[in-house]
Every structure is written in structure tokens, then in C-alpha cells.
Amino acid sequence: MNVEGKVCEKPSKTWFGNCKDTEKCDNRCMEWEGAKHGACHQRESKYMCFCYFDCDPSKNPGPPKSPPGGGEGSGGAPPPGGGEGGVPPPGGGGQPHA
Numbered sequence: 001m002n003v004e005g006k007v008c009e010k011p012s013k014t015w016f017g018n019c020k021d022t023e024k025c026d027n028r029c030m031e032w033e034g035a036k037h038g039a040c041h042q043r044e045s046k047y048m049c050f051c052y053f054d055c056d057p058s059k060n061p062g063p064p065k066s067p068p069g070g071g072e073g074s075g076g077a078p079p080p081g082g083g084e085g086g087v088p089p090p091g092g093g094g095q096p097h098a
Contacts, residue, residue: 007036008055015049025049
């Protein structure tokens, strides 16, 4: 029989707002924060995302990479639209001079 180490609960550092989707919370905790697991729980009348880590710090690998920008369920901001601050159009782009 395998006995795993004790698991510690910590509020997510990357989840903002009410936690209504445990699957998204779980994925966020594992992928962005290096946790073993994540889940939505109600604490003090708020639904929050909690991440679960090994209590032994030597077993925690830490977060994998920097998380993409944005809040709950967001994939980050899209790139700016075409033509904003980019390269000028070929040929000068203006009216021909007479």
C-alpha cells in the first residue's frame, strides 16, 4: 500500500472572481501553479479556487512557465489590429506629389 505525503490547500494565486468550474480550476492549478490538484470550494460565502500541493516543499516542482495574461477563463488579450503602429504601407501610402 502506497502512502502519499500530506497535501496542503492554498488559495489560487492566478484565479480571480467566483469559482464555478472545478475542472478549469483544477487545470489552472496544475498547469499554471504546479499544484497536484485544484477545486472550487465555498469559504466565507465566496466560491474560490483552491490549489493542493505536497506539504513537503522539496516535492513541489513549482510553476511550469509564466501563465498567459488574463483572468478566469481568459486566454489573454488579442494582438492589436492591423495598421496600428506597424510598418507603413509600401510606396509611401500617400497621394502622389505633382
